Amino acid sequence: MQLPLQRFYQDRQSARKAQDPMAAVCVLATVDSTGQPQARTLVLRDVPEGLAIYINASSPKWQQSQGRVVIQTWWPSVQIQYRMQATCQELPAEHIAESWQLRPDVPQRLDWLYQQQAQGSVVSDREELLQRLQGAPAPQPLVAPEGARGLLLIPDEVERLDLNQDNGVHDRLRYELRGDTWQMHTLIP
């Protein structure tokens, strides 16, 4: 049996080759403190240890991602969906310090703004936002602020749905990590 993450990387590579813009992202689903589901698109990064997401600790999704999360990907170019349940492990500060330097200017400045005012908090209008961004701290040399964080995703359940079947019957597989071993089940699609 091919391991689910190897399969994920292969499929994602096919989507990238097909210039699928969705190959870069995932949807991260969490549950907030009131039990309300929350979902948003995030860039899904390849890091040497596996798959990772970068988020700011001022966002509620940081707290929401300390336990289990779900990510979902859909690549129209290859007609494949993945759903993964994962636990998260914080990426070391050295990793963030290095990768943060590669962020474009505006996201870097926003990360510093979040040190003063949380991501997702309300401002009176866009003009005020731009002013605040202008006035955000910009220490020299410009380094990652404390709130810039990242999470390594450690999946233990992976579902692959392949719509691209000649007979029209979708291929749906679920992989479950039991101890050190992945078990695979075929599901009714």
Ligand SMILES: Cc1cc2nc3c(=O)[nH]c(=O)nc-3n(C[C@H](O)[C@H](O)[C@H](O)COP(=O)(O)O)c2cc1C
């Ligand atoms: C294509 C795309 C990529 C995104 N990538 C990220 C990302 O890597 N990190 C991030 O915090 N938000 C990213 N966002 C914005 C999030 O979807 C979301 O709007 C933001 O993080 C606020 O979410 P929150 O209310 O859960 O904090 C991205 C949005 C889009 C449309």
